[in-house]
Amino acid sequence: MPPARRPAVRVRDVAASVSRCTVAASEEAMQDILDRIGSATGTGTGSTTTTTTGTGTGLPVLVMEGGHLAGIITVHDTTRLVRRHTLGPAPGSARG
Template sequence: MVIGFFIMIVANAERRHAGLAAALHGVRAGDAMSSPVETCPDWLTVERCIDEVAMRARHSTLPLIDFEGRPSGMVHLPQLAKTPTPQRETLRVRDVATPLSQYTTCAPDDFLEDVLEKVHRSSGMRILVTDGQHLMGIITARDISRLFQRHALRGRERR
């Protein structure tokens, strides 16, 4: 019975993987991304970031932008919350952020299937879409799920 249950789990995972591959086939990153992206200037203090950006943000992770408008990292809101209150007035948000090098980036014309193969496992499902060195959009697990759902709807319409 345990072996049968294990086979059933593996078969379901394979079926979902095949469905996801079909849904993403030929899709470019630019077509999957959410845009515009809520960002935070990396030079703000943690306190200003919390007051001016994080309190109104719709997402739990924000891309950081440097003076030239280039992405420089990502800050997860719980990272801001963990910053001791006395340090929030002087510590820059870039000092508590995760560097851009630990995230996956791609161009809008890259195929999503190829991009997903390069995703940094430690950063979660967040892919920054850049055109040159400027942020164009972001791809999250929610965006991938939305593509999969649309593909499923199209498949049912054709029957």
């Protein structure tokens, strides 16, 4: 975005609609979330085990706990998770 436009752009202009997001309970298994997203896009295994509170079908995933937003899982988060489990931790990484 050009610097000159930044003062005029509001959060609502760039935010993802909640209806496009997947909403999940904090105690759900990550694999179930990934399967659900994959099923919606035609790439998953079609798992139907879910305790979700929303009907969105993509990323980001809004993680809810007690009716409040507890966190957000982004494309970057899922990519990092997949890399970590297929390639192992990054060199010099403290986490594995």
